[in-house]
Amino acid sequence: xxxxxxxxxxxxxxxxxxxxxxxxxxxxxxxxxxxxxxxxxxxxxxxxxxxxxxxxxxxxxxxxxxxxxxxxxxxxxxxxxxxxxxxxxxxxxxxxxxxxxxxxxxxxxxxxxxxxxxxxxxxxxxxxxxxxxxxxxxxxxxxxxxxxxxxxxxxxxxxxxxxxxxxxxxxxxxxxxxxxxxxxxxxxxxxxxxxxxxxxxxxxxxxxxxxxxxxxxxxxxxxxxxxxxxxxxxxxxxxxxxxxxxxxxxxxxxxxxxxxxxxxxxxxxxxxxxxxxxxxxxxxxxxxxxxxxxxxxxxxxxxxxxxxxxxxxxxxxxxxxxxxxxxxxxxxxxxxxxxxxxxxxxxxxxxxxxx
Amino acid sequence: xxxxxxxxxxxxxxxxxxxxxxxxxxxxxxxxxxxxxxxxxxxxxxxxxxxxxxxxxxxxxxxxxxxxxxxxxxxxxxxxxxxxxxxxxxxxxxxxxxxxxxxxxxxxxxxxxxxxxxxxxxxxxxxxxxxxxxxxxxxxxxxxxxxxxxxxxxxxxxxxxxxxxxxxxxxxxxxxxxxxxxxxxxxxxxxxxxxxxxxxxxxxxxxxxxxxxxxxxxxxxxxxxxxxxxxxxxxxxxxxxxxxxxxxxxxxxxxxxxxxxxxxxxxxxxxxxxxxxxxxxxxxxxxxxxxxxxxxxxxxxxxxxxxxxxxxxxxxxxxxxxxxxxxxxxxxxxxxxxxxxxxxxxxxxxxxxxxxxxxxxxxxxxxxxxxxx
Numbered sequence: 001x002x003x004x005x006x007x008x009x010x011x012x013x014x015x016x017x018x019x020x021x022x023x024x025x026x027x028x029x030x031x032x033x034x035x036x037x038x039x040x041x042x043x044x045x046x047x048x049x050x051x052x053x054x055x056x057x058x059x060x061x062x063x064x065x066x067x068x069x070x071x072x073x074x075x076x077x078x079x080x081x082x083x084x085x086x087x088x089x090x091x092x093x094x095x096x097x098x099x100x101x102x103x104x105x106x107x108x109x110x111x112x113x114x115x116x117x118x119x120x121x122x123x124x125x126x127x128x129x130x131x132x133x134x135x136x137x138x139x140x141x142x143x144x145x146x147x148x149x150x151x152x153x154x155x156x157x158x159x160x161x162x163x164x165x166x167x168x169x170x171x172x173x174x175x176x177x178x179x180x181x182x183x184x185x186x187x188x189x190x191x192x193x194x195x196x197x198x199x200x201x202x203x204x205x206x207x208x209x210x211x212x213x214x215x216x217x218x219x220x221x222x223x224x225x226x227x228x229x230x231x232x233x234x235x236x237x238x239x240x241x242x243x244x245x246x247x248x249x250x251x252x253x254x255x256x257x258x259x260x261x262x263x264x265x266x267x268x269x270x271x272x273x274x275x276x277x278x279x280x281x282x283x284x285x286x287x288x289x290x291x292x293x294x295x296x297x298x299x300x301x302x303x304x305x306x307x308x309x310x311x312x313x314x315x316x317x318x319x320x321x322x323x324x325x326x327x328x329x330x331x332x333x334x335x336x337x338x339x340x341x342x343x344x345x346x347x348x349x350x351x352x353x354x355x
Numbered sequence: 356x357x358x359x360x361x362x363x364x365x366x367x368x369x370x371x372x373x374x375x376x377x378x379x380x381x382x383x384x385x386x387x388x389x390x391x392x393x394x395x396x397x398x399x400x401x402x403x404x405x406x407x408x409x410x411x412x413x414x415x416x417x418x419x420x421x422x423x424x425x426x427x428x429x430x431x432x433x434x435x436x437x438x439x440x441x442x443x444x445x446x447x448x449x450x451x452x453x454x455x456x457x458x459x460x461x462x463x464x465x466x467x468x469x470x471x472x473x474x475x476x477x478x479x480x481x482x483x484x485x486x487x488x489x490x491x492x493x494x495x496x497x498x499x500x501x502x503x504x505x506x507x508x509x510x511x512x513x514x515x516x517x518x519x520x521x522x523x524x525x526x527x528x529x530x531x532x533x534x535x536x537x538x539x540x541x542x543x544x545x546x547x548x549x550x551x552x553x554x555x556x557x558x559x560x561x562x563x564x565x566x567x568x569x570x571x572x573x574x575x576x577x578x579x580x581x582x583x584x585x586x587x588x589x590x591x592x593x594x595x596x597x598x599x600x601x602x603x604x605x606x607x608x609x610x611x612x613x614x615x616x617x618x619x620x621x622x623x624x625x626x627x628x629x630x631x632x633x634x635x636x637x638x639x640x641x642x643x644x645x646x647x648x649x650x651x652x653x654x655x656x657x658x659x660x661x662x663x664x665x666x667x668x669x670x671x672x673x674x675x676x677x678x679x680x681x682x683x684x685x686x687x688x689x690x691x692x693x694x695x696x697x698x699x700x701x702x703x704x705x706x707x708x709x710x711x712x713x714x715x716x717x718x719x720x721x722x723x724x725x726x727x728x
Contacts, residue, residue, distance in 0.1 A: 020697075022461075023465055033696050037696075335400070335401045336365055336401075337363050337368050337401040337402065337406075337579045339403055339405040339406055340402045341401070347696050
């Protein structure tokens with residue numbers, strides 16, 4: 001076995017991808033490799049600057065002594081309402097969470113609405129109310145916004161874009177490069193709930209199950225972790241599109257270290273696992289909207305876990321893995337069955353297998 | 356009984372693995388082919404390779420229906436999908452398979468109406484809901500999926516649904532196994548027989564494998580413990596000097612198959628004299644087409660398809676991988692110009708394809724065993 005072949009098959013260190021697709025397809029929106037290629041191949045080269053080039057959940061800007069976090073996110077979910085939440089609630093929580101996992105306390109949000117002509121006013125009122133309630137729960141105000149209306153048939157009823165600004169905790173130094181071998185990886189609860197809830201709510205699978213989206217603001221979870229682990233808190237992300245598998249791959253790539261997971265420690269609802277088995281998709285790549293992955297120094301890990309479990313929505317938190325020097329830049333999982341397997345980044349949209 | 360956890364029990368797995376190790380003759384090599392792509396996927400997903408002695412080698416067979424479909428058939432499907440009156444429906448993992456002019460996913464991105472379905476009955480529903488459109492189902496698969504296509508065609512006739520048709524690419528399992536066994540460079544010792552295909556065809560069609568070729572066959576379920584246990588059953592045959600067809604998946608697979616499904620296949624389909632398999636070439640009587648009685652629902656007759664035979668890319672070594680001659684990573688384009696994002700060969704497309712399975716789950720194992728060796 002020659003070294004050259006293995007090198008070529010090994011995920012490389014940060015290498016700027018060339019964007020080769022002639023048309024945009026759905027995989028470019030799935031949060032996996034294609035999305036990365038779109039961002040790093042088209043956007044970053046054109047807009048390059050130190051804040052953007054970090055490619056974290058929020059850009060961090062320094063203003064005198066203060067560090068500010070700035071983030072933005074668009075929400076295009078279908079159906080607009082689903083068990084456990086709705087587009088309005090997602091739009092607030094999603095941006096609040098991007099700030100929270102950047103170690104920032106949200107100061108305020110903006111909200112832009114693209115409304116399709118023909119949308120029932122009642123639906124719009126419902127989503128505005130959902131946003132107001134979510135903002136109240138997260139302790140953040142919606143301070144500015146915009147509305148546009150597009151022709152009937154040119155949108156899925158309602159798209160919402162929110163941006164957020166927050167003040168970064170001066171104690172925290174978060175980032176993949178601060179992660180050390182031996183650090184533990186914490187997951188704040190069951191994975192895959194949101195993505196599977198949406199798949200089922202779409203109704204074209206003829207599957208039924210009591211699975212609810214996990215959408216929630218993660219500010220209290222971050223506060224608990226910060227309190228328990230202090231500067232031992234090294235890295236945080238909310239595994240939305242692309243799921244836990246994609247976030248951990250980014251962590252492995254950006255830290256240059258190995259990520260080792262224990263499958264039997266992954267919090268996973270039986271119903272979600274069942275749906276994933278039937279559909280042939282891997283819960284590691286399914287979106288979450290109220291879960292947090294954190295890397296914590298080994299000495300603080302147990303305290304951090306205990307603190308997380310006391311927060312509402314963190315009861316099922318678990319230590320799911322750890323950072324090692326090997327396999328460098330890869331995510332390896334010890335399967336429940338007793339073997340090992342590599343967890344790669346998501347390629348394409350998670351397509352169900354046929355048999 | 357949840358039918359998931361029971362068949363992933365780590366403690367039982369350790370016991371089975373220990374017995375396999377005990378039965379392994381350290382001085383010989385065992386080359387076992389799992390025919391089914393679903394098995395390949397399970398083997399990698401659960402890391403079964405790590406639990407076997409180094410003398411026991413698993414080779415991936417031709418049992419991924421997406422992977423063995425030749426480019427020309429994809430081009431034919433694409434030609435139908437690009438017609439403005441057509442709603443083209445297919446299973447999810449067909450969407451990324453490259454034809455000579457790109458994949459269906461790319462055709463969809465260009466604005467063609469291509470929809471993913473989970474069952475041919477979903478395609479039939481779309482046809483009912485869109486009476487002014489032509490709805491075509493891209494049918495692929497072995498005997499696992501062909502009965503559901505057959506039932507759908509029967510139902511279309513019963514409902515007098517005339518805007519529905521099927522582009523039939525159903526294949527049969529036994530002829531390619533025979534072709535593999537006849538290939539002069541074959542070095543296999545035993546087969547893990549497919550589980551789901553066997554629920555339809557049963558175990559008796561494999562009896563020629565031990566009697567004519569002297570190889571063991573154990574039909575296995577698709578959970579990791581099923582596969583590990585079937586390997587144990589094969590190792591027992593070796594230890595006892597036997598070669599036979601055995602059924603590990605007896606909780607689902609009847610020895611004589613599912614008679615009702617087989618009758619349905621016989622009603623709707625007839626054998627094609629020959630069919631091209633990607634990487635394996637043309638194999639006689641290895642696929643079916645829609646029988647004359649159901650010709651009205653045959654998309655190949657309803658629409659003119661180019662029907663051109665497209666050679667695989669010359670750098671592609673899918674055929675050698677399918678025959679077990681090369682390991683996926685020994686192919687000259689593995690991981691370089693052929694990756695799951697930009698597959699050249701079909702083995703890199705489906706999660707059941709040997710190359711994609713290696714690429715996604717197994718690289719670390721290759722790294723450990725082959726590079727350090």
